[in-house]
Amino acid sequence: MSPKGHTAVTGVHPAAHVVAPAGSAIAVGSFALGEDEWFDVHRHSAHQLAWAPRGVLAVRAAGRTWVLPSTVALWIPAGVPHATGATCAALMRSLYFWPDRCPFTWETPQVMAVSGLLRELIGHLSQEDLDTGARQRAEDVLLDQLRPVSVTTVRAPMPADPRARRVAEALRADPADGRTLAQWGALVGASGRTLARAFAEGTGMSYGRWRAQLRLEAAMPLLAAGVTVSSVARRVGYGSPSAFVAAFRRGVGVAPGAYFAPR
Incomplete structure (x- = not known):
């Protein structure tokens, strides 16, 4: 109708x-x-x-x-x-x-x-x-x-390079994996420098920025489901809740409590 x-x-x-x-x-x-x-x-x-x-x-x-x-x-x-x-x-x-x-x-x-x-x-x-x-x-x-609010979109696109994509897929499966690009390179058959260039060219951001975005993407549904900040921080690869909150604020524009709090 x-x-x-x-x-x-x-x-x-x-x-x-x-x-x-x-x-x-x-x-x-x-x-x-x-x-x-x-x-x-x-x-x-x-x-x-x-x-x-x-x-x-x-x-x-x-x-x-x-x-x-x-x-x-x-x-x-x-x-x-x-x-x-x-x-x-x-x-x-x-x-x-x-x-x-x-x-x-x-x-x-x-x-x-x-x-x-x-x-x-x-x-x-x-x-x-x-x-x-x-x-x-x-x-x-x-x-x-209806008024827009100032928050930044979480964005972690997949790189096109097949070796970088293997790394990206592994990190999507386990965002807390802390291996360096050099360590990933030994696994997928590329130098750390080559992987860094592949992430920059394929995603428009550095590997470190991309991984931070991926971790936030993984954290969002956990936070929305009521999982504690400390548990989410650990599950997506941060050493402390404060480090995670700081990363969330940088990536989204507000702290987790502000984003998920009832209005």
Whole structure:
């Protein structure tokens, strides 16, 4: 179903329950995702706000990965290819905004803080029996609540060089592996210098920067699941919680407590 004057939102999972009364500016889709369940790359005809009131979402788009606990959502502009999944069982709530009735012109994905008020508004708009006036008022307030927050995307692309890729795959399997590039080189048949150049050319960042990003990527779902900072630090390769918090702040822009704290 779609509001009068619009076609249905493209790219919506067929199992989704979508509430989109005639005349509304925002449609709300709800569906469950299992652990590590992903929707392949797709795009929508409407802008999307991807959010999970329960569980943790992950979105891959434009060469980046966003991990989204319930405290944040991701704005995905219409037409942007993306893949969506869950790092643990999740209830996904997707809001779809008709571009011709949306005041925002963001051209790239934006992280949004989900306040208590925004959370309640999303739940309110998921009801099918709201009258037209109540829905319009709630939509206006919801639009007023959408503000991007300043956080940096975690990004750890895979290098193209097959030897560097072997190293990257091993580190994805065990982010805490502390072998040096020279030690990895002896394993994959390349010098440490060659591997360093392959990471720089294939990922756009130094090996040290890439490994730090990979560790943050691995840490995100653990933190979102409630694992303690000290345990996460150890599991992704940091010698102390303070070193991990410092790396998280450098990589994301805020400390773990600020990123995952209820708003």
